Structures are given as C-alpha cells and as structure tokens.
Amino acid sequence: MQFAKLLTQEQVERVHSASLDILEEVGLLVHNEKAREIYEKHGCEVNKETGIVKMPAKVVEEYRKGFVPRYTFTARAPEFDRTIPDNRPLVVTGSSAPNIIDPHTGKERRATSTDIANIAYLINELPGFDVFSISTLAADAPKGQFSLSRFYPALKNCKKPVRSNTPDMKDLYQVLELGYLIAGSKEAYFERPFINHHYCPVVSPLTMDVESTEAVIYLAEMGLPIYGTIVPNAGMTSPMTMVGTLTVGNAEFLALSVLLQMVRPGNPVIYATLPTVADMRTGNYTPGAIETGMLHMAHSQMAQFYGVPSGGYIGLTNAHSNDAQSGYETGMNTTAGLLAGVDLFNMGGLLDSLTAFDFAKAVIDNEIAMMLKRIKRGMEFSEENLCLDLIKEVGPAGMYMDKEHTVKHMRNIAYLPKITSRDMRSQWEDEGKPDTHTRAMQEVEKIFSGDTSSKFSAELDAKIRAYFPGIVPGDVCWNK
Template sequence: MEFTKFFSQAEAERVHEASLEILENVGMLVRNPKALDIFEKNGCQVDRETMLVKFPRAVVEKARETFVPTYTFTAQDPKFDVTLPSNRPVVVTGSSAPNVIDPKTGEERRATSDDIANIAYLINELPGFDVFSISTLAEDAPEGQFSLSRFYPALKNCKKPVRSNTPNMNDLKVVLELGALIAGGEDKYRERPFINHHYCPVVSPLTFDVESTEAVIYLVEQGLPVYGTIVPNAGMTSPLSLMGTLVLGNAEFLGLATLIQMIRPGAPMIYAVLSTVADMRTGAYAPGAIETGMLQMGHTEMARYYNVPSGGYIGLTNAHTNDAQSGYETGMNTTAALLAGADLFNMGGLLGSLMAFDFGKAVIDNEIALMLKRLKKGYEYSEENLCLDLIAQVGPGGSYMDLDHTMKNMRTIAVLPKVATREMRRRWEDQGKPDAHSRAMKEATKILSKPNKSRFTEEMDAKVRAHFKGLVAGDAKWSL
C-alpha cells in the first residue's frame, strides 16, 4: 500500500540528520540517576553537575541497528492479541481523564472506579476498539490503591489488552503483582504479559523526568511491554514551526529509543507521539487541531524511515460535547494519519482536550474506528470480484437485489453503522428527531444492560479480593 507523504527520501534523511545534531550538540537534560549511568556506560557524554547528556552520532546509530519493526499488545484472551503493523489500524481508547460525563445527568464530574468498570465492559463489546487504555482516574480509590483501583476494574471487565501507566514504582510493582495473580503465577504472566505499560518519560523540550523514566528502565530490564509517547507543543515547548516541532520530537524519540536499546537491544518500541500546535491567541492546548494530524503524519514518515511501528494520540477533540466539532476533529485527523501509514490510534471516548470521558463519544468513535478499518482494507482485487459474469447475467436494466451474490456479501462489503442514520426524514421525525449522541447513548445502554460474560469468574475475583484487602467493587453496573 502506498502512503501519503510530505517528504522526499532526502528530506526525511535531513530530518534525521537535524535530530542527530540536536542530540550531539544540544543534548538532553536527564534527571534520572539510573538513566545517567546507562548513558555514560554506553558512550554518551554525561555532565553529572548539570545532568546534561550529549549523544555522539555513533551511539544513536548503534541503537538504530537493534530497532525491531513490530510491537504486540497481549490480551488476557489470546484471540484479542494485536500486533503492529500487521493488524493496523490498532484502535485504542484515550486515557487517564480525571472526569466523566455522567450518563444520567449529562454533567461533567469526577470519575470513579465504577465508571472504569462500565467503560471496560463497553470497550470489550465494541468491535472497533482493540486495546483498552484505562480511560479515567478513580476518585474513590482507597488510600494506597490509586493504581489498583484503575487496573482491577479494567482487567475484571475487559479481556482485550489493557494499557495504562502508574505514578510511581511502588504502584507499578503492585500492578504487576495483580497481573501475576490473575495469570496464575509470575512465570505464566511473563509468558503472556497482558498489562501493557505506557509513559511519557520525555518532557519537552529535551528532558527526561524521574519517575516515568524509572518505570521504563525497570520494565525494559524485565522484558515486559512498555513504550513512550513524545509530546512537544509548538509555541510552548517546541518551536512554532511544524518542521521545528517535528525535528525536536524526532530527536526526543531517538533519545528515548537509544536508552531503551542500550538496556535491552531488540526491545520492541512504538514511535508514539502527541505533537501539537498551541493556539497562541490564548495559549490553549489544541489536540483536535488539524496540525496535530499533520504532525502525526510527519512522525509516521520518520517511523517508516526507522522501520518501527508508529501512532499515538490522534483523533482527539477540543469539543466539550458530541457535536460537529467533535466529529470533524476526530474524523479528519484519524483519516489523515491512516493514509500516512500510522498503526496505532489513541482516539476513543475523550472530550475537552483529554479531560473527560463520554460514553456516547466512545460509541461514535467505535463507528469511526470501523470506518478506518474498512478504509485500510481497501479494494479486494481479483478477477472474481470484477463480477463480469454477474454483470453479463443481469444485463442492462436488471436488478442485483435478490441475487445470492448480494445476500452473501451484504454484511461484509459495507460498514453497517448503528449510530449514523440512513433513514428517510419522515421516519427520523417519527422517532423524535434523535441526534447522533442520543443514538450512541442508546447503543451504550443496550450493551451495558446485558450481563458481562467476559468478567472474572467468581473464583478469580475471590482470589484477587482476598489478596488485596479493601479493593473497590470493580463491577460493571448500568442503570439510566
């Protein structure tokens, strides 16, 4: 498949060269002591007083030699395993919003573990989503169980790959303990690590933080799945230039990738980004802007240059409700990224610049995801699919409606939406003129009103709750 390109091969090479210049001459501020040790041991120039690390070109190029072209998200149920890029587009929910749009009142409020349980079940049942990146925080988390109160209801109610992060090393190790308990032992968990970890260890511009970097180092050392997202914001933390932001973000990716490959050569990675351009009229964060899609396209080209999977937070919106803005920001940017060859799409369910999850938005995004997957599938070229015999059989003025060929293909050739309306206006009026959001909420209610057949068994749940005292309930329950 040919992809949309902004750059010639020579221009992509220049972006790479410019990134090397930044790493070699400007360097990166590295606040994590372990990372400083790793960089120094592997040939970087490390100033312990300033914590500045400079990367000789040869060091970065050596790391590039061990990049691998695939990344797998493992699930509790193997039928949900997905691998980049062969299963692209892999669609993931947006994650870690503090708030939720209450499905009863329509008002924004703090999210709870009950919301996570309901969202997990919904995502498990929506076929357009491949990975559940835990969509919200849990305001009701008991003291000392911040991360458990997110991962437990997620894993209890969703058999697809679950992805999220933790705020510190203690929480990370507790979450891994939960994974081992569910798997039936640490060895079994290591065979199929169904918790997928994600962090933003690089803070633009050109800075490694402490806690997230510590987590990435630990997980790479343990051979467990982890990747990072690069998040420059043009006009704020990167130059107010698409090319300048692309080059800075590319340098940051190479800095992180070099650290990972120094620890474990051949460790799988994703070139993941949320590169944005600030709205300089107010300084507002603008992940829904078309420039976010354009930057994703540019980073995706560089990912192909390095032969690694690509993607990130693409298809987000600044809209606070499921209106036209929400639809066109999500639709335009995901389509642009798909045509450029992106593999991973963190696009589902969030409104208001990643601040609030909305159940209706998730159902609508599922429909967009199915459209993206259909677009990726493309035409199925074959002599049989030219249908020449069929066209000759029906002839001019005939009908294809009652043919076996039509019956055979009617559910597979076209996406059959459950939210988008295709009825005549009179019927729509008779139904009360429902808008897309109300139709999406109706679909969410239909799904969530049924018993969750994928939840933990009673025996498994009892084992987990006996091990971790005082856990939140973690049950998917829905009533409107």
C-alpha cells in the same frame, strides 16, 4: 496500500540528520541518575553538574540498529492479542481523563473506579476497539491504592489488552503483583504479560523525568511490554514551525528508544507521539487541530524510515459535546493518519481536550474505528471482483438487487453502521428526530442491558481481594 506522504525522502533524511545534531550538540536534560549512568556506560557524554547528556551520532546510529519492526499488545485471552503493523489500524481508547460525563445526568463529574469498570465492559463489547487504555482516573481510590483502583476494575471487566501507567515505582510493583495473581503465578505472568505499560518519560523540550524514566528502565530490564509517547507542543515546548516540532519530537523519540536498546537490545518500541500546535491566541492546548493529524503523518514517515510501528494520540477533540466539531476533528485526523501509515490510534471516548470521558463518544468513535478498518481493507482487487460476467448478464437498464451475487456480498462489502442514520427524513421525524449522541446512548443502554457479570471467577476475585484488603469493588454498576 500506498501511503500518503507530506515529506520527500530527502526531507525525511534531513530531519533524521538534524535530530542527530540536536542529540550530539544540545543533548537531553536527564534527571534520572540511573538513566545517566546507562547513557554514559554506552558512549554518551554526561555532564554530572548539569545533568545534560549528549549522544554522539555514531552511538545513536549503532543502537537504532536494534529497532524491531513489530510490537504486540498481549491480552489475558490470546484471541485478543494484537500486533502492529500487522493488525493496523489498532484502535485504543484515550486515557487518564480526570472526569466523566455522567451517562444518566449528562453532567461532568470526577470519575470513579466504578466508572472504569463500566467503561471496561463497554470497550470489551465494542468491536472497533482493540486495546483498553484505562480511560479515567479513580477519585474514590483508597489511600495507597491509586493504580490498583484503575487496573483492577479494568482487568476484571475487559478481556482485551489493558494499557496504562503508574505514578511511581510502588504503584508499579502493586500492579505487577495484581498481574501475577490473575495469571496464577509470576512465572505464568512472564510467559504472557497482559498488562501493557505506557509512559511519557521525555518532557518536551529535551528533558527526561525521574519516576517515569525509572519505570521504563525497570520494565525494559524485566522484558515486560513498555513504550513511551513523545509530546511536543509547537509554540510552547517546540518551535512554532511544524518541521521544527517534528525534528524536536524525532530527537526525543530517538533518545528514549536508544535508551531502551541500551537496557535490553531488541526491546520493541512504538514511535508514539501526541504532537500539537498551540493556539497562540489563547495558549490553549489543541489536540483536535488538523495540525495534529498532519504532524502524525510526518512522524509516521519517520517511523517508516526507522522500520518501527507508529501512532499515538490522534483523533482527539477539543469539543465539549458530541457535536459536529467532535466528529470532524476525530474523523479528519484519523483518516489522514490511516492513509499516511499510522498504525496505532489512541482515539476513543474523550471530549474536552482529553479531560472527560463520554460513553456516547466511545460508541461514536467505535463507528469511526470500524470505518477506518474498512478503509484499511481496501477495494480487494481481483478478476473475480471485476464482475464482468455479471455485468454482461444484467446488461444496460438491468437490476442487480435480485441477483445471488448481491445477496452473497451485501454483508461484507459495505460496513453497516449501527448508529449512523440512513433513514428517510419522515421516518427520522417519526422517531423523534434523534441526533447522533441520542442514538449512541441508546446503543450504550442496549449494551448494558446484557450480562455484565465479572470476567473474573469468584475464586480469583476472592484471592485478589484477600491480597489487597480494602480494594475497590471493581464491578459494573449501571444504576440511574
């Protein structure tokens, strides 16, 4: 597949050299002491008074030699493992929204661990999604179990790879203990580490925090799956030009990825970003803007230059409901990203600038995801598919509908959507004029009418609950 490009090769190389200049001359403010020590040990200049770390170009160039071209998301069940770029587009839910649109009342409220269980079950059943990045927080989390209250219901109800983060090391250790219990032992877990970790240790502009950086270093040392996302915001935390924002974000990606190579050579990375351009009329955050898609296209070119997979939060929306804005923001940005070579799409289920999960939105996004996967398949060019013999047989003014060839191919050539309406207007009117949101919620209800029992055995669940007294139920509950 030929990729669309916004930058020439010369421009890509200039962004790279400018990023090296930034890292060597401006540096990064690194708040984590261990990270500063690692950088210094490997040839960087550390100002112990200011915490500024300056990275010589030769050091960056040396450690980026360790970048590897693939990243695998491991699942509890091996058949759900996914590797990029081989399995692109890899479609992932949006994550960590504080709120949810209640599926029964339509009102926005704080999300709970039961909501996470319900979302996990839904994502497990939607074929367009490859990875469940835990979509919400859990307002009902018992004290001391913030992250357990998210990972437990997620892992309990979804066999696909599960991805999220933790606010501190204590929570990270708890989540890993949960993984050991599910796997049967620590050794078994390390053979197949099915909890996928993601953090944003670099805070634009050019700053590295304490807790997330600590977690990233620890996980890299342990050889567990970990990658970070870079989040520059033009006009706020990066220059108000797209090339300036691209360059700052690229420098931040290099700084984090070089650190991971210093900790463990060959550590897989994803060039993951959420680049935005602020709406300076209000200062509002704009993840749904077309510039987000354009920046992803450019970052994907940089990733191709470095030989690593790319992606991140693309296909998000600022819309408050499943309206035209929601559809065109998600559809335009993800299509642009796919055509430019983006591999990973955190695109599913969130409305309102990443603040609220909506079940209907997830089903709509599943349909968009399936369309993206259809684009990726391409036209499958071959002499057989030219169909010259068939065209000669049918001839002018003929009909293909009754041909065996049509029956053979009609289910695999076209993606057949479940909620997109293709009916005549009269039939649509007879059905009550349902809009896309309504049809999506009908599909949600259909999915939850099936078997929603836990994906854990009763024995395993009892073991987990005994190990973590007071843990949330973690079960699917679709009560109105």
